[in-house]
Amino acid sequence: MQNRNHLSNVKISHNVSVIENGLLEIPMLQLLNEQGVEINPKKVKFFDRDTAQKILNSMHYTRLLDDRMIGAQRQGRISFYLASLGEEAATVASAAALEPQDMIMSQYREQGALVYRGYTTQQFMNQMFSNKDDPNKGRQMPIHYGDKALNFMTVSSPLGTQIPQAAGYAYGQKMAGQSAITICFFGEGAASEGDFHAGLNMAAVLNCPCVFFCRNNGYAISTPADEQFAGDGIASRGIGYGVKTIRVDGNDVLAVYSATAQARKIALEENCPVLVEAMTYRLSAHSTSDDPSGYRSKEEEQKWAERDPIVRFETWMQEKNWLDKEALEAYKTKTREEILAALKVAEKISICEIDEIINDVYDTPPWHLEKQLKELKSHIKKYPEAYPKTAGSNK
Amino acid sequence: MQNRNHLSNVKISHNVSVIENGLLEIPMLQLLNEQGVEINPKKVKFFDRDTAQKILNSMHYTRLLDDRMIGAQRQGRISFYLASLGEEAATVASAAALEPQDMIMSQYREQGALVYRGYTTQQFMNQMFSNKDDPNKGRQMPIHYGDKALNFMTVSSPLGTQIPQAAGYAYGQKMAGQSAITICFFGEGAASEGDFHAGLNMAAVLNCPCVFFCRNNGYAISTPADEQFAGDGIASRGIGYGVKTIRVDGNDVLAVYSATAQARKIALEENCPVLVEAMTYRLSAHSTSDDPSGYRSKEEEQKWAERDPIVRFETWMQEKNWLDKEALEAYKTKTREEILAALKVAEKISICEIDEIINDVYDTPPWHLEKQLKELKSHIKKYPEAYPKTAGSNK
Amino acid sequence: MAKMNLLQAINNALILSMQKHPSAMVFGEDVGHFGGVFRATSNLQEKFGKSRCFNTPLTEQGIIGFANGLASQGSYAIAEIQFADYIFPAFDQIVNETAKFRYRSGGQFSCGSLTIRTPYGGGIAGGHYHSQSPEAFFAHVPGLKVVIPRNPYQAKGLLLSSIEDPNPVLFMEPKRLYRAAVGDVPEEEYTLPLGKADVVKTGSDITLLAWGAQVEVIEKAASMAEQDGISCEVIDLQSILPWDVETVCQSVFKTGRLLINHEAPMTGGFASEIAATIQQECFLYLEAPIARVTGLDTPYPLAHEKEYMPDHLKTYEAIRRTMDY
Amino acid sequence: MAKMNLLQAINNALILSMQKHPSAMVFGEDVGHFGGVFRATSNLQEKFGKSRCFNTPLTEQGIIGFANGLASQGSYAIAEIQFADYIFPAFDQIVNETAKFRYRSGGQFSCGSLTIRTPYGGGIAGGHYHSQSPEAFFAHVPGLKVVIPRNPYQAKGLLLSSIEDPNPVLFMEPKRLYRAAVGDVPEEEYTLPLGKADVVKTGSDITLLAWGAQVEVIEKAASMAEQDGISCEVIDLQSILPWDVETVCQSVFKTGRLLINHEAPMTGGFASEIAATIQQECFLYLEAPIARVTGLDTPYPLAHEKEYMPDHLKTYEAIRRTMDY
């Protein structure tokens, strides 16, 4: 680190030298090449077979879940979904490199991390059907997961807001003496928000042990990366904040795992933030409300489909003789069934009773909310057919 | 410039390489050394003697104005003042490198630029006494200057807000086919605001011809630079945005002039933003409400007092035989008298008549403001002694 | 005349403005080639080029900051905020900059040629981050105008007025009507006055007041009440700031009763301003307390959206209570 | 008991909280070694170390974002925004995050241990960027509590309550009273209830309601009115959200008249909510329209500050008008 004082140690030049971004090259870590061949000459052992299996399964699970839920949305069973096709390595392998006590703040496309942490199929479904078993009590749109027990912060739609929050959370963990960090996921689009700037700068100045994990997947809805920023990705910004930075191939499980593990280690041991930029691609539509054919080519998508992170990782596992194809197929079949079954259960569970409409605004409802609830309940009693989802439980 | 696409041209590495800010060194342009000796071997001619004289005079004017107004504030004649002692080269020489049609958006400590542009002593005084000849109509605190005729945007207190505005203004200039840029001044403290991030990134992506001029003067009120950021100043952030960047010795007139001229040229010819970081020091208190002895040492201040930008520039002018000491003394005497005289005039001019209280909220006052004014006026009529400043003009 | 939905009417107004004013520019997240997530800016980039209709980076404070600068330079800046729920990062630029630009400079500079468009409101299963109705926040900001249309005809005329108006205007579009509201819209340019309410239906017993998508809700409640022999005057406020006290007062002088309906939470919602003003102006005419039928004082919930909304039934009940007072 | 000014009372409350809660942290611009531009955080860094009282970079959205994260982690986060005029960059973090944190997660996570302190209000020749009273914006945000003290005793008790309260609280400090208001304050910890108004003086003809620095203005007007034989009940609202409808209603049942005074512009100011609610709750008791004596619907002007302010004379006149209605 350079001395932080605003003028000491500065080099002097006598000609106007214009610094351009080309001066700095930030390489991208890759440990499996596009063909899935390990190219790290040192042959480091990253994780054991069980972990590898768990990573692979979690990636498959995520893809199966995405697939099924897009279907469910098309069938009109849920209102909205947002898939992570193509980005499974970035979200699953990063989660694998963390400890359970680390707080995960996600943007919304990190279901892979949640799968790895052990969120159950039924939990996913309850959230997406906004039913009364959803711990968020059905208050948020599908995909806004959250689970305190798993140290997974509830998703919030406004982009970028989690970035300074992660700094604050990590500061609190440090002050409490915990051996834990906070990881904050966000897209390259969200990184344009002012909160990104505030969060990275504060984390650096206040020595917050956190990992800022940017999924640079090339698009923010329809906006391509080159209309989002003019610099060299998001990693190049780390320099400006004095934040240690790693760029990684986001479709390479080994690289993502290593980069995140290293980032976590630095964050915890040196009490500082680390920025990780995972280069990947949003193969899916932005969400079920979106159709990417209006803004990008099939060729581009095809090129990236060939960089499938699952295939790449499976090739490596195969090479190591860790891939049990039969077991994998069985796992996928079981998962498909499990998802379907849980979906059917979830869609039959009713939504929260009407009293929940005023809970959790405050720790306990103040009198004016009690009054509004009372009026609402007597109104529903008068018109039960108009409020079929709550009339039954309205006492 | 590197290719902006999010993945093309990326270099691949096979080991986790953590990029730290130390990798990049941003030198500081200096053309006059601390002793005022020109050290550019090429002996470029920067400007003619008249310009040099105007720069020198403007710096002296600024210092004399500051001095007098701090006095006036102590005497209770004005409520507030904010001096730029030690930063005169940064604000005056940068303004000298611009064309009159360029828009200047200042933070608040750039009275030097305004002096150079030709704001009159009486204008300064009218603003600071909030009297009815102030074009801002006395609506803002002292030092919130603004003059459309001089292409100097009215100062706004909220920090950083001008930064994205400068991008927008410059975009408009470009679209209108003007041969003009926008320069936006701000402190290293203001550069922590989210608006800084938004402004630089947008200017880069949308190719806005503007110069972002950061006065890194070591402090934001009491907060030293090392509690403001952890990177290598503000210049290092330019890289992240793909914005061309120049760091300059802010106490060196020749260097500031050259850097700004170069920045302007690039901005205009290449339709892009340029970031200039001027390394300087706020020798004065933050404002008349502040006392720096609580947060920094006399030694530190002394060290910087010795780097006086005026002394340095005078040495150079002397060396070139451009310094007419007698004329300079005469100018300073005249200026002192002029300031004193204008001050006396301004403090006798009354404030705007009460009708102005509702003007300029909209282009014309809507009915509800007319009604509020009418009520106010009849109230003042009833209690003229209670509103002595407006009762007289209340018709 | 052409049949247009609300989105088409807005798109049409934008096209006319860009044709009329060479310095008019449209920008925001995804508004370029893609035409915006709701497609309100479809084809503008194709028609007017990338320099006049363009995507911005994902930063609302930047969008409005940029827009303020562009407008102060003299261009017509037409900025889109993708959802009104996401206008808050730009709150400082709007409240401290846009709105005070002219006043603080004594009229030397202004953002008068700025128009901010944003879809707002619920009823689309959007939960609390895609359903908010933040008009009351902006109603407390002198220097802004705030306008909300209820159908395609009003949308086009009011949007054209907003763009022409020499003051910054926040133009809020009821997104649940984007495709649902269809009507006859003249193809040429026309304007509708800002600051004026529209009496949608005259009546004598009670005045019902709303704006945007809630106008059809009060109309529905009015029909129900008419069946009980209650004659309702239905008013679309259209402009939230400045608002048309005169028209509302005239109506209340006649009916003696007022009900205001909005989606936003009750406390500090814009109905409070209307009620406070009307109880002052019409005190001796009021035969019952002014009723507010609004959202609950909670974030906008997803599963309980139906229960949260100030629908026609709640409105009808409040009409009855007000009549029976 | 000790004589303290308002700043000292706040400083004292902060010290007690930091002693009581090892996880309590105080942060904001210049609050560290310097002790804040108004010196409310003097000596905290010396007493509790740099890790518990620290300067932040100059970014309000960052300060509140950081504070939200820190509070959600379970620490007591006490953030300072240097001037309420500069709270708007943090508006999104407050409105969309702080206030909705608990609701959106079904109570799993919350920012309950967050307290935001900020000096507000005019009367200090600060012009429109150092004088604003933005309480009404926050009153429209379910999930927040908003508290404003009028003197050192209230300040300490209410601030301690705000920090202890398991909900996020915006604590607004009337900066023109920082040194001007001096009074007896117990040295030990004590709390005053949130959500409760304080009846400062009982009376029978008219209820005068204000908060913060304006309480002394209505007290002064009350004295003037008493000379005319008008008996005024003076109430300090203290909590803006949730506010004490009960106490105000009880008073209006008795007096039949209500006047509300605040510094912020009239349109959409918090007086509108109070008037809307009270005309509903006390309709049959009101003998005159509820009067609002407020700032003008303009930015807060510098030169015309005196004319802009809802001072005791304007209040007195409004009392007379209300009595004579």
Ligand SMILES: Cc1ncc(C[n+]2csc(CCOP(=O)(O)OP(=O)(O)O)c2C)c(N)n1
């Ligand atoms: C503050 C805010 N502005 C706008 C949006 C609407 N929005 C939702 S997702 C999205 C694009 C995000 O892109 P990126 O951060 O790159 O993430 P990705 O979707 O690519 O994973 C936008 C604009 C939002 N949710 N929040």
Ligand SMILES: Cc1ncc(C[n+]2csc(CCOP(=O)(O)OP(=O)(O)O)c2C)c(N)n1
């Ligand atoms: C948004 C905002 N936050 C806080 C302030 C209060 N404030 C005024 S000047 C200042 C310090 C600015 O420091 P810097 O940008 O470095 O400029 P300098 O004073 O050093 O020239 C602060 C915190 C403000 N004016 N605006």
Ligand SMILES: [Mg+2]
């Ligand atoms: Mg993306």
Ligand SMILES: [Mg+2]
């Ligand atoms: Mg500074």
